Amino acid sequence: MKFLNTITVLTLSRNLAFAVFLGLALAACDSEVSNTEEDVVALTFSSQADAGASAFATNCAACHGANLEGTTLGPILSGFNFLQRWGSQTPTLLLGNIKANMPPGGAGTLTDDDYLDIVAHLLEANGVDAVVNALTASTDFVISENISSVVQRQQRAEPPAPQGVTVAGNVDDFVPFVPITDAMLENPDPADWPMHRRNYYAHSYSPLDEINTDNVGSLSLEWVWNMHEGDSEPAPLVYNGIIYLINPGNVVQALDGKSGELIWENWAGPANRQDMRNIAIYDDKIIQATTDARLIALDARTGEQVWETIVADSSKGFSNSSGPIVADGKVILGLAGCARYIPEDCYISAYDANNGELKWQFETIAEMGQPGGDTWGGLDDVFRAGGETWITGSYDPDLKLTYWGTAQQKPWVPVSRHMTIFDVGLYTNSTVAVNTDSGELDWYFQHVPAEALDLDEVFERVLVNRGDDKLVFSLGKYGILWKNDRVSGQFKGYTETVFQNAFTNINAETGEVTYRQDIQNAQLNEWTSACPSSAGGKDWHSMTYHEPSGTMIAPLSQTCLENAAREVALVQGGGGLAASRKFFEMPGTDGNLGKVGAYNVDTMEEVWSHQQRASLHTGTISTAGDLVFVGDLDRRFKALDVHTGEVLWQTRLGTAVQGHPVSFAIDGKQYIAVTSANGGTSPRTVPSVIATEIKYPSRGNAIYVFSLPE
Amino acid sequence: MKLGHKAFSLFFTTILLFTSIAQAQTETYRARLSPMPTTPQTVSTILGEGEVILTLNGNTLTVQGQFEGMSSVATMAHIHNGPPAQPGPVVYQLEIADATSGEVSASLELSDIHVEALRANELYVQIHSETNAPGELRGWIFERQ
Incomplete structure (x- = not known):
């Protein structure tokens, strides 16, 4: 002792x-x-x-x-x-x-x-x-x-936390495992959901149509599986009838998609209650990032570890909350926890899928002497912080480019950073297009330079082809749906999906934003009131692109905040976020925190919206059955008509519906799966103090699978 | 009889016309009252909800609303001038019940500038209470749908 x-x-x-x-x-x-x-x-x-x-x-x-x-x-x-x-x-x-x-x-x-x-x-x-x-x-x-x-x-020799395979089994005992190839990932089988947004373009769209607008009213629970407790926002993978599921605490499970039976389980550690949003599958491996910034490959058949590599030093605050995308044999991963004043910066990195060997790193913070290095107000490199990539990017196999959003500078407010509103801080709050072979930056577009309210633009990049146009769409916490050319990065248009009053002008030709004067000049300990709040606009809950109708359908949030910057000393090892915040209902919404908005990707006009009191806590997915699925804090899982937004079916789960729904098929039968979960940072904190009448159990992480009755 | 019927029809039509004109001159607005900015630490002490209906006829604004569930008795209620989600100064005083639930009302003669502010959604209602002197309930005023 x-x-x-x-x-x-x-x-x-x-x-x-x-x-x-x-x-x-x-x-x-x-x-x-x-x-x-x-x-x-x-x-x-x-x-x-x-x-x-x-x-x-x-x-x-x-x-x-x-x-x-x-x-x-x-x-x-x-x-x-x-x-x-x-x-x-x-x-x-x-x-x-x-x-x-x-x-x-x-x-x-x-x-x-x-x-x-x-x-x-x-x-x-x-x-x-x-x-x-x-x-x-x-x-x-x-x-x-x-x-x-x-x-x-x-x-008395209490057993340590589990480590490694805790439930042994083999996928081959359920269905013969077939290694997954680049070609299979580029054009997924309609029955599969083999990556976090189903395809490289991040459409979150299933071509299955057995469940459709005519029969969705009969959708019924097939089975449910309780998950480990803790913060959770998971995106399950489904390949060849097997569900691969990331649980809190870095636990991966393989489940039979038809019966819900557990096949194998692996604890990679640390055995905490922290969140990991997604994993990847490639060849015969499940690849997971861990909350302490490691990258691990498991045998997809058995869950046995194949290789492990260190992504970053977790003792310096680095971490991961989202997993990788595998592109052309490379495991590409972002990084979080980059708010401290230390010499090391955040990066996107790529690893050989066969052995975990580092292939390249792209740093998201421009240092002195580098291109863009003069955009940080002359700050010493050690005090340049932020630029996290905490949501997984997308990939264009033809262009060999991977598209990622970056988070804002840290601390949150320019005055706390010892900077001004003119110190834009490349490559924060941007879309970055990175060459997957070399790791070199191909182009960037900074959506909100010198971000000042903790409203980052880090979320998924959705790739869309319209005629000859190759486009990339993104939607950040300001609630602005951005359209850029994904070959050049050129700005192509925008639309405001929720009320925002942070910008007095958005240039229709260039996309350049102009902050409100009081936000530009915000001083330490002064309250600034603005919309949306740090819960978004839009947050980590991904949007879906329904290609048949050319609509982008997004889960949105309608709340506002008051923000006051605090002082942060320029001391090595210091840093942080440094703002006080209060939250309130968004004026003009009649108290509706949740909004599903559908936008025509050509005209950028809103086609329909569905608004409700409860905030939304899943990504949206769409299907060839002309349905949109989404879940909320009030335990409701809903199916909407993709053309009108009409609610066609809903049910209530054990606790808040949170994560990313998926759709898959086994033996020709279509299933819809969704998770219920707790945790979830600002998108949970903000509604919890505004819509206090909505009650839900503090436990109940689970995956629910629905289908039509025989 | 015929003349009488025509006269009655003319009279009735005239009444309808004036009523329509009067209705056309009346604009109805609404403010949903909800708690002032809050945090997990203050969420149990900044409470309540309410609704205020405001009718504009010429420059006369009639205010009638209810509130309930505040953490302590109301002390003051005002109309403030500020665009949505941006607090601004007090421009008019409202009458309010000395209670945690009750009515808020007023009949106000707005300046032309404030009529324009009303139509531009740049006015809001705010209710203060004993334990939340800076304000406990607030709601921006929008044209009633």
Whole structure:
């Protein structure tokens, strides 16, 4: 057991306070110079925890419960769940996580002492009983090793978290496995959904039409499978009747699509409750990114690990929340967690699908001396942050280009970045077209330069051919549907899908945006009110392109925010996001947070919209049966007419419908699958404080599969 | 009798015409009241909802609405001048019940500038309460569909 020694330690800030106190005392009475630290009430872990209980009640209990029991707004912070997430970590890492993320919309708003006290409260409430010393910002003991009950349990040889294959089986026992080729990915079998958006163009469209507008009213539940709990926004893959499903905590499962029977399961670790949106299949491998920025290939037949490679150093904050796309034998992956002031920047990288060998990296931040390096206001390279690629890109096999959205600069507001609205910060908040052979940038288009409200343009790029035009569409948090030529990047048009008041002008010829004056000039700690909010416009929930009707159909969100920038020191190792936020209903929407909008890709005009109180939490998919499927926070999974938006069928699931629906066929029979899930960051936080009347269980991750009755 | 019938028809037609003109001059607007900007920390203390119907006849704006479920009793209600989702200054005072639920009303003579602001969706209703002095409910005014 690693119990700490008992030397009293004061935190730095309290040392300063003590010094001031001591100085005043000395000035007041020269004869009383015998004051020592012992005369001052010494700071202890226990006193910090007492103070932390109060700070927690004020700032955290609304979401996490007064007794850390968790609510629908925030996870449980006690017992097994807390230990599973934080038991092997240190107070320093816990402190850093809380400071960076809490309270939602106001991270960093508490004092350093408040944050430290809250950490002490969490530790004490979870049984940390072997600590006397006050916590500091660098306390680095292992939390579980200072909980005597846990130590005793560990001495009884409690089994570690699962690792590797936990359920053994072989896909060949269900259906003969056929390795998947580039040609099969370029032109998927109608029965399959073999990548996150089904095809390289990211259409999220199924050519199956057995389920259609005439019979969708009879759609019935075929089977359901409970998934591991945790944050989850999954996009299942379906190949040759087998569903490959990413669960929270980096767990992949193979399920028989017909019966729902589990074939194999692999735990790649870390065994946390964190989210991974999608995986890939290529040849005979399932390829997954992990939340700690590794890339792993599993045998698609058995789930056994084939190779593993490190994408980035997770100890520096790098992570992944979305998986790869495999293009021409290369596994192409983005990167997240790039808000810190460190020498390393975010990148898109490519790996050999056969062995995981690194092929190339493309950095999304232009450094000094590089093309675009003069767009960062002269900041030293170490202070250039952001540009995450946290949503998987798309691919044009003919042009050999992969298309990705990039996130905005960090921190969120120019004044926090020590920059101005004119320091555009290439290649953030852009579409980047990268050559898949070389990793070189072919072109870029920066949709919102010098982003100022945490409204990034990082989401999926949908590739569309109209006549001779090769186009790329994207839709970011500003709710603007952008159309660009995907050969050159040239701007081709836009439409506003929800109300926005951040820009006073969008140039119809160039797409150049002009921020409202008060947003341009936003100063530290000044509130700016704007629409949409950080939940989008549109967020990670992908849109679908229904080629037969030439319409783009998007899941949209209608909320607004007030945003106030906070100061961020230019200190290596620092950085972060640094803004406080409040949220409210979007004026003129009659309180409808959710909107499915359909847009003609030629005219860019809205064809129809379906609006509802509950926010939407799945991507949209469309089918040759002229249907659109979408799910919402109020547990409803719906089928809409692709031509009118009329709701033709709906059902309610166990908890919020969240993830990416898919459609597939086995033995000629069509199925629709969708997940229910929790977590989901801003798109969940914002509706949870605006539409408080909508209730849903805080557990219930599952995949539901529907079909027509025999 | 014939003359009498014609006279009655003429009189009735005239009444209808004036009624139509009067209706044509009347514009109806609506504000949905919902909680002021909030966070997970304040969501349990900024509460309530409501609806206000506003009728414009000439420059006269008749305001009639209800609210309910606020966290504490209402103290003031105003019409503010600001485009959608951009707060602005108070331009008119409204009468409001001294309660957590009740009615809000007024009969106001708008300036020409504020009539234009109303038609441009640049006016909003805001209700203040004891525990949320800066405001607890708010709603921009739009033409009633």
